[in-house]
Amino acid sequence: MDGIPGGLRTDQQPPMAIPLRHFVLALGFLVVGVGGSTVMTVATLPGLAGLAHLHLLLVGWIAVTIMGAMTQFVPVWSGVTIHSRRLAVAQLWLVTAGLTGFAAALLAGALEWLPVGGALMLAGIWVFVYNVGRTLTRARPFDFTERHFAFALACFGLVAPFGFLLAVDFTTPAFDSVAVSRFEVHLSHATLALFGALLATVVGALFQLGQMFTQAEPGRLDERLLTLEQLCFPAGIGVLALGRGLTIEPVARVGAVAILVGLAAFAIVIGRLLAGATVERSPMIARYWVVVSALLAWIALAAPTWWAEPIAYGSLFGHPDAQRLLLFGVFGFVVIGSLYHIVPFIIWIERYSDRLGFEQVPMIDDLYDDRLERGDFWTTLVGFGGLSAAPLVGLPSVAVTASGVLATIGVALFVINVLLTIHQHGPNGIAGVLSSALESEQESPTAGDGESDLGVSPDR
Template sequence: MSVPDVDTSHGPPLRLPLAHVVVGFGFLLAGVALGALVVADRLVGFGRLAPVHLLLVGWVCVTIMGAMEQFVPVWSGVPLHSRRLADLALVLVTAGVIGLASAALAGRPRLLVFGLPAVAGVWAFVYDLLRTLPTVHRGDVTERHFAYALCGLAVAVGLGGALAVDFSVPVLAWAGLSHAAVRSAHATLAVLGGVLLTVVGALYQLGPMFAGGGGDADAHSPWLRRVEEATLPLGVVGLAAGRLLASRPVAVAGAALVVIGTLAFGAVLLHVIARGRAEATPTAIRYAVVAIALPLWAALAAPELLARPLETGIVGPSAAGWTLGVALAAVLVGTLYHVVPFLVWDRRYADRVGYEPVPMLDDLYDARVARADLVGLVVGGGALVAGTVVGLSPIVRSGAAVAGVALALAAVNLASVVWRHAPASWEREQGRPRAGD
């Protein structure tokens, strides 16, 4: 794999993104283990919230936090507003996720208030990144999507905090809102606003980089980008608002815009992948999976979302939900397969090239394990979707087991990069001047 010509001088210290990655991997492994109990019907009722929050907040959101704290300064050429605030945000979110999961496993809804530190942590992260990003009207398509996602995430966790408090004090009833409606809007903004918009924004740049197309995705299909940006962010807001206010017309309009925007972006990414000239790396292949899975999710979700946006699942029927889950997992793991080794290689080995033998980027992790977890995610995810469509529980359980093992393999493979190479990288960083506080 070639190393992109990226200036990392504006990036934070290596420990910051890697701390998020390691914490995220811990939550991933815990979430996969508890998720297996859910699929096997061994974890029921309120306890099912534990793996959901471990995976979505603990793994996905914490990993996105670390990635954005690294990507935004490097891409935008500005220092992170505050590293201390980034450290505090990670501590608070970690404590909050542990509190949420513990309360759910204990079956004590009133104890969900122990998850409130996660709200404060996400808000601290959002403030830090919004202060770091260029203003939206000056930013490029990636920076604008990041700003949209940060705003969606801030509102989503605020609603989540209100839900937690509502189990003890009926604050939602006082505001004239139902618990179910707020929960639906919370999940919609978290998944489609905080996560999907972040992924779309990042792939506008990362897709061409790893597909070998050069430039950015906007240059390949500018009119499709304009369609996506005019529909997807607004659609997420409309769908969430319609669900919050129990307004079916607003929710239908929002759902339609989400579907149109997702299909438009899927077409952009498919075009980028089809024109790509890069080698088949773990990252590039996973992005190809995303290019197929996102439009498939839109196609599977559209009928139900448009017909019953208030009653159907948060991101559509179960088959659609699994498809979106595979897409998000693929892009997250694929990006980590580049980001983690690249950051470690850049800090430890880059200035030794030409003076002594140094490993290649791909040598830092086990390529066989990377291939195995890719196959496992695709096969397991496909079985999850197919089994759900045809209504065969054994296939669903088998698919969940295979996909779970695949994610665990990826976590261990990438964690080994940190374990074997990062400590020396941290030592080499000591005393090196960096931008920021």
Template sequence: MTPVSQDFAPPLKLIAPFFDFGVLFYLLSMLALLFFEPTFSYQQMDVAGWVHLFLLGFVMMIIFGAMAQLIPVVLEVGHVVVDVYYIILPLLALGTVVMVLGFWLMPALLPYGGLLVLIAMIIFAFENIATLKKTELRTLTVDTVAWSNGYLLLGILTGFALALGLSGDLGINVSLMLKAHVYAVLGGYVILTIMGLSLTLIPMFSLAHGFDETAVKRAFKLVILSVALVFVGAVLGFEWLMMIGYALSFAGIFFYIWQIYIIAKLTVRKELDVWAKSIIFAFVTLLLSILFSIVYFITEQETALHTSVWFLLLGFVTFFIIGHLYKIVPFLVWFERFAPLVGKEKVPMLHEMYNKEGAAMMFWFTSAGVLLGGAGLLFESGILFKAAGSFLFTGAVFLYITMKKMLAYGE
């Protein structure tokens, strides 16, 4: 298990707004789902707008906030310039809004929104890289941070090229560049980051110790190589190279899931709280995503691809993030507001700092929405998909309310 220290943690006032905005963007993206149909193409501008609202506004916003806290904690060194996060937040938030408006209403806005996001992510990546150079630790988590930030730079550069291409300012093959962009961001940054965080957070919250890391090391190498092959194949138009990359991705994810299984067998904490339920559901939907992606490669049915991506994003990524919010946010609030009071007066336990009923409602509505949405996409059922949107939006409301209360606890 990766060692963790709180000595270099930045203040709550820097991190909390990332979680505030991230949950708000999640709520808006679930609301927007109500206006979509289960039949679509990923090259549709309105679909691209929703994907960027979800990925930039929710996933990236939460990850950036979490990494602002976890990078110095895991590396055991302070940020080189921690105050840049006060700049990153408004740039990313405004850039997301402008990009979504560009996709939905006025394509000419895309380069401007894309430029704001590009600046925010370049600042984030270079600050992380500079912080990495300060540490003497050489763990898998450190390597994951380094590689994921490298792929993030590739992803945002190809994304900016796409923004110029869609606005008519740059002549590019949009289809191939889109594949390179998606794989660099999702596979190279989001998945690698989740893999690195898993090795720290899941053992820490489940109290699992002394496990072998061979499987995740293999997963790490395979995913890094697979993203590189898909990216190069997409840029150069080599379909065969991309297929090799896809195959290596499956192998990498298999070893990652095997590593999580090894950790799960050693867990001491048996309580099925909202974190444990969310992590279990996340990996169930990851398996479903893999299953439907295999079906897609065999049958080339677009509905299988849509279902696979749905379970990956709304199932695995969403529940991995949401589940950890119910652990990370109470700890950050407790550490900031109650740690100095230990030994002087009674302080709350972490599990007392969020509403369990609200968290349970969030979990059941959101998980039901994910399953209904997957079925709606697979069978192209408008009724099922609309029902899924309603459940997901309701779950998002409960998440927003419980998150606001957690962040305000003890003020």
């Protein structure tokens, strides 16, 4: 996509280093998580390696990326200034330090240190919820994306204390004096985290990004499907989490059905937008096709499982063998595809927007390497496709290992491409993104000044 959005007021945007710092550190967690996954296919890691691996990917990669993206694009989409730049910086370091300590404690078996890491993550997530929430409250009335973001923030706010209590309970009983058990809290925590905090954010962002990258407009059928999604999906998450927390199977089943109906309606809308695209192939469009396909496949697998056993631990994330399909096919390809625009866009605004009209400047899609992008797409698609299919069709171990290697190579190509983009085009390179604190010392304008990041909000 080469078009540059009009009306941007770059002097009001969060400093470039703030979201980019989130993305760089999230990429680090991605490399560690995928590398660990590859190692786990051929060897046994110490301690609670599976739990550490899951948190590194979901919190370190997906959630930290979401935190950086919301910090940058809630102001852009909603036409309001970020509440506090200092808090946007603090949230990252709190979550990063907490997750690093949490994962290290799990791997080392030092469970007594889990509450320390959990407390830091709790503080960082609550800072994020407060900062972005204060920003979002100034955007009224909410559109589709903003409603999903507000719901996701509420889920983030609930997930963090549940996670902290679960960390404490590893060594000190935290649920003996209450009516719920660790198992029930764990089910609700995982449900709100995966579907409420993460997937609701993806749904809200993907609708906006899908229109932007396809240059297609939703039709009357799409509007009805989106209405159905908004009625079913958020309510379904709440009902499923409640049913699982109280171990009431009929309640959980109603919530599960509502989630699947809402997601199916949304997947059809995005598929129709992609089919009606009026632009050529882009990294975003190619990966969003994978997202739609993976989401529909996951729904088909999850439906009978959730109908039969909605509160069973094995069906926590849908079909017990479809976890990778959801984690990588949906979350992974959404994040990778979106970052292929978000990172170059932020850098372009910072470095080249002021030169437009005065000299020849590259377009957004010129900032990354096309060959690396296509290479990472195909290797990642084949690799994660093999890993996702392996438990479903019983692939031989050599095919699983080969798929893991390909997936690792694909992720490495993606990370290299993004880091090269920052290094070659960012004003201060990667070191500047990680070390610069100057921008964060200057607070953004207050909510009462009436200024916005956009001359006209894109949806109003």
